[in-house]
Structure formats: structure tokens, C-alpha cells
Amino acid sequence: MVIDGTGAPPFGPMDVVIENNRIAAIRSAGTPGMPLQPNRPPKAQHEIDGTGMYLLPGFVNLHMHVGGTPKSPEAEYTFKLWMAHGVTSGRGVELGPQAYAAPEKERSAKNQIVAPRIFNYQRPGNGWTRGPVTTPEMAREWVRWCKENGIDGMKLVAYPPAIMAALLDEAKKVGFGSTAHLEQRGVAQMNALTAAKLGLGTVTHFYGHFEALLKDYEIQPWPAQMNYNDEYYRFAQVARLYDKTYEPGSPQWNEYLAEHAKLGTIFDPTMTAYAAGRDVMRMRNADWHDKYTLPTLHDFYRPDRNNHGSYFFDWTLDDEIHWRRFYQLWFRLLNDYKKMGGRVTASDDAAFIYNTWGFGYIHELELMQEAGFHPLEVIRGATMHAAEALHEPYGKEIEFGIIRAGMLADMFLVDQNPLQNLKVLYGTGAVRLNDATNQIDRVGGVRWTIKDGIAYDAKKMLADVAAMVEKQKAERAKR
Ligand SMILES: [Zn+2]
Numbered sequence: 178m179v180i181d182g183t184g185a186p187p188f189g190p191m192d193v194v195i196e197n198n199r200i201a202a203i204r205s206a207g208t209p210g211m212p213l214q215p216n217r218p219p220k221a222q223h224e225i226d227g228t229g230m231y232l233l234p235g236f237v238n239l240h241m242h243v244g245g246t247p248k249s250p251e252a253e254y255t256f257k258l259w260m261a262h263g264v265t266s267g268r269g270v271e272l273g274p275q276a277y278a279a280p281e282k283e284r285s286a287k288n289q290i291v292a293p294r295i296f297n298y299q300r301p302g303n304g305w306t307r308g309p310v311t312t313p314e315m316a317r318e319w320v321r322w323c324k325e326n327g328i329d330g331m332k333l334v335a336y337p338p339a340i341m342a343a344l345l346d347e348a349k350k351v352g353f354g355s356t357a358h359l360e361q362r363g364v365a366q367m368n369a370l371t372a373a374k375l376g377l378g379t380v381t382h383f384y385g386h387f388e389a390l391l392k393d394y395e396i397q398p399w400p401a402q403m404n405y406n407d408e409y410y411r412f413a414q415v416a417r418l419y420d421k422t423y424e425p426g427s428p429q430w431n432e433y434l435a436e437h438a439k440l441g442t443i444f445d446p447t448m449t450a451y452a453a454g455r456d457v458m459r460m461r462n463a464d465w466h467d468k469y470t471l472p473t474l475h476d477f478y479r480p481d482r483n484n485h486g487s488y489f490f491d492w493t494l495d496d497e498i499h500w501r502r503f504y505q506l507w508f509r510l511l512n513d514y515k516k517m518g519g520r521v522t523a524s525d526d527a528a529f530i531y532n533t534w535g536f537g538y539i540h541e542l543e544l545m546q547e548a549g550f551h552p553l554e555v556i557r558g559a560t561m562h563a564a565e566a567l568h569e570p571y572g573k574e575i576e577f578g579i580i581r582a583g584m585l586a587d588m589f590l591v592d593q594n595p596l597q598n599l600k601v602l603y604g605t606g607a608v609r610l611n612d613a614t615n616q617i618d619r620v621g622g623v624r625w626t627i628k629d630g631i632a633y634d635a636k637k638m639l640a641d642v643a644a645m646v647e648k649q650k651a652e653r654a655k656r
Pocket of ligand 1: 240242
């Protein structure tokens with residue numbers, strides 16, 4: 178059964194023919210409810226029997242970091258978690274420093290490592306030897322330098338308006354991608370709409386939207402004891418905008434979204450990255466941690482004043498309730514944007530806040546459905562729309578993100594129906610009571626991930642990850 182990523186309903190049974198690294202043909206393999214046609218051409222060198230399975234385009238992860246020491250010393254751990262969850266390409270924002278990300282992108286492109294395709298985005302000032310970007314002229318020079326040095330785009334924060342304008346204008350001129358985390362220190366001067374009007378391609382997280390929609394204020398009314406560098410305050414307070422904006426559905430709300438839709442802004446929310454704020458116990462004890470989260474990564478998640486995102490120093494029910502209310506408004510914003518034709522994409526921004534790679538990506542899909550998206554809309558956001566985000570800056574048609582003849586062969590197979598339950602995509606599967614045996618089964622988990630025409634056994638990749646976790650645990654036990 179094919180779910181092609183465009184929003185088309187599932188169809189099948191089909192044969193998908195891959196030649197080298199591209200989809201050569203998609204052909205009927207028979208009639209639903211009847212035995213498959215026998216002796217169907219072509220006779221392939223390699224065949225995967227996908228009978229009873231669903232084939233989807235490889236997922237595109239628009240917010241990736243690889244981690245590194247002390248969280249996860251080996252990139253193989255991260256890459257295999259993504260690939261085992263069907264993620265075959267993504268945007269590093271940044272994946273790591275330029276000296277690390279550029280060769281990794283290259284090795285992935287040549288399939289010398291098991292890793293998704295990497296779009297290498299860097300922060301202004303990264304890569305070259307001239308240091309941080311401090312003037313509009315430098316901003317333009319840095320963008321041009323990146324373009325000549327194989328960097329695909331830039332990860333921005335809310336820079337001062339003159340620098341932001343120069344970065345985005347130069348990016349438009351030379352064909353260079355952009356995504357921004359419009360953080361609170363700059364958002365009073367640069368909200369999501371201001372930035373989008375300057376040419377920003379993607380707004381990641383939620384920062385910059387609700388500030389643009391404040392009803393009685395222009396600046397978020399922070400409490401007097403606010404200190405942005407104290408991460409308890411930072412993360413407890415950022416969500417407390419839910420009762421301070423124009424009402425959903427109000428003219429101001431609709432106009433805000435309509436302007437973005439007209440500009441073609443992509444919203445990449447990373448909802449999973451903040452989900453612990455609304456229920457830290459659930460995220461701390463997620464099914465996958467024991468087997469698949471490295472002890473060093475779990476150490477990083479633990480409440481700690483030094484680690485970014487480990488802000489649960491004395492996280493109260495009241496703090497959680499603010500986040501739960503905030504999510505309701507955030508869901509509404511994303512779903513209303515979708516309904517206006519806006520594109521909402523998927524990503525995990527993992528390795529912070531009890532959010533483990535790959536699993537976090539599937540959790541993001543869950544949250545999109547909770548926001549009001551039909552599973553086919555969720556999948557389209559995670560595939561075709563996210564692929565558009567990666568191709569549009571260069572004026573190019575997408576090369577992956579859809580199951581269609583001529584596309585690169587990036588896809589995955591799962592032996593359960595994801596439209597029935599997106600949770601079957603978790604590496605740990607979905608829990609189902611088997612009435613025949615009275616046993617509890619875990620069903621699903623991606624079976625095969627195909628990138629660039631190469632098939633990877635997803636269960637084997639997960640077993641490799643589990644072995645890395647096991648090894649670290651054994652070393653700790655010895656100490
Ligand atoms: Zn991030």
C-alpha cells in the first residue's frame with residue numbers, strides 16, 4: 178500500500194521499482210481483495226516483499242542537532258535512531274560545527290555512513306575565520322562566503338533588524354535557505370511576521386508568533402523577578418502568553434495567519450521539544466528510554482542549572498497547567514494555518530528536555546494529529562511540505578518527499594497502517610492486546626528504511642542502538 182505524501186489516499190497493491198537511486202515506476206500488483214498477480218515484471222536483482230505493508234516517503238526532519246559529547250559521543254547512535262524511524266533527510270541547524278557538519282554531509286551523500294541526507298545550515302559567523310557577524314555588510318559577505326563554501330542555509334535567532342534584513346536579502350539574492358528561532362531577547366524587535374516579510378523561509382518553534390498577536394501589550398509582560406538566563410524562568414514564562422493574545426478566529430488572528438500564508442512561510446513547530454513542560458513525568462518515563470536512551474543522554478536531561486533545557490528544578494503542577502493551556506492555543510494556531518493553505522512541517526530538535534532522537538520525531542507527528550491534522554495531513558507535512566522547505570530557497574523542484582516515478586528513492590515500509598495509529602511508527606511499536614493469545618503485542622516499528630535506493634533493516638539499526646546503550650550501561654556498572 179502506497180501513501181505517497183501528497184495527500185492522496187492510500188492505494189495498492191503496488192509494485193515500486195527502483196533503479197539505482199531513483200524510483201523508476203509504480204505499477205499495479207493486482208486488485209484489492211484478490212491474490213496478487215503472479216509473475217509480474219520486472220525480475221529485480223533485489224526484492225523486498227512488502228505484502229501487507231505500507232510504503233511512505235522518507236520523513237524529512239527540519240530541525241536536527243547531532244548531539245556529541247557528553248550526551249552521545251557517537252554520531253552513529255543519532256543517525257541510526259533517525260533512520261530507524263524513517264527519517265531519510267533533514268536540516269542540520271546546525272548539525273554540528275561547520276568543520277564537522279560539512280564532511281558528514283559529504284559522507285552521507287556518498288552513502289559511506291548510515292545517515293539521513295544532510296542539509297547543512299549554519300549560524301551567522303560560523304565557518305569562516307572572520308568571527309561573528311556584527312554589521313549588515315558583514316552579514317552579506319558571510320552569506321556569500323557560505324554560498325561559495327557549500328553551506329545550504331542559515332539558522333537565525335532574532336538579530337537586530339538591520340542585520341536580519343541584510344542576511345535575508347542577501348539570502349534571497351544568492352539562493353540560500355533560512356530558518357529562525359526568534360528568541361525572547363530579540364523578539365520585541367523581530368517577531369515572526371516582521372521576519373517573514375524580510376524573507377525568512379521557516380519559523381521554527383513557536384517564538385515570534387504569539388508576541389505578534391499580543392492584545393494589550395507590545396512586549397511580553399514578564400514578572401519583575403524575570404531573568405532570561407535562569408532556565409526555570411525562561412521555560413516557565415515563555416508559555417504564559419496563551420491568555421494575552423487576540424482570540425483565535427478574531428480578525429487580527431486570521432489576518433496574521435493570512436499574511437504568512439501569502440508569504441509562503443513554513444511553520445516548523447518542534448512541539449515535542451517542549452512536551453515535557455506539560456507532563457514531565459510522562460516524558461521522563463517514556464517507553465523507549467530504558468532500552469534506547471544512552472545513560473549519558475539521560476544524565477543531561479536531569480534537572481541541572483548548567484544544561485540547556487534541564488530546567489525542572491522545582492517544576493510544579495501550576496507550571497505544567499500553563500503549558501497545557503498554551504498547547505491548546507498553539508495547536509489552534511497551527512491547525513488554522515493549515516486550513517488557510519499554510520505549510521506546517523515536522524522535526525524533533527532532540528537531545529534536550531527528555532526528547533530522544535527519532536522517537537521525538539514520531540511524537541511530533543502525534544502532536545500534529547492532536548492539533549487537528551488528519552494523519553494524511555500530518556504525513557504530508559512531514560514529507561512533501563518539509564521537502565519543499567529544503568528545495569525552495571534554490572528555486573528547485575523537490576527531489577524527494579513524494580513516492581513518484583523520477584523521485585530519489587527515499588522511503589520506508591511499516592507492517593501496520595499508520596493512518597489507523599501513528600504510534601505504530603515508534604521503534605518501540607504500539608501496544609495491542611492479542612485476543613487470540615491473551616498476550617500483549619508490540620506492533621509496528623519501521624521495517625525497512627530506503628535512502629538513495631539503499632535498503633536498511635530498521636530493526637537491525639535499532640538493535641545496534643540498543644547495543645550501544647547496553648555497552649555504556651555495562652561500563653558504568655564496572656566502574
Ligand atoms: Zn534546536
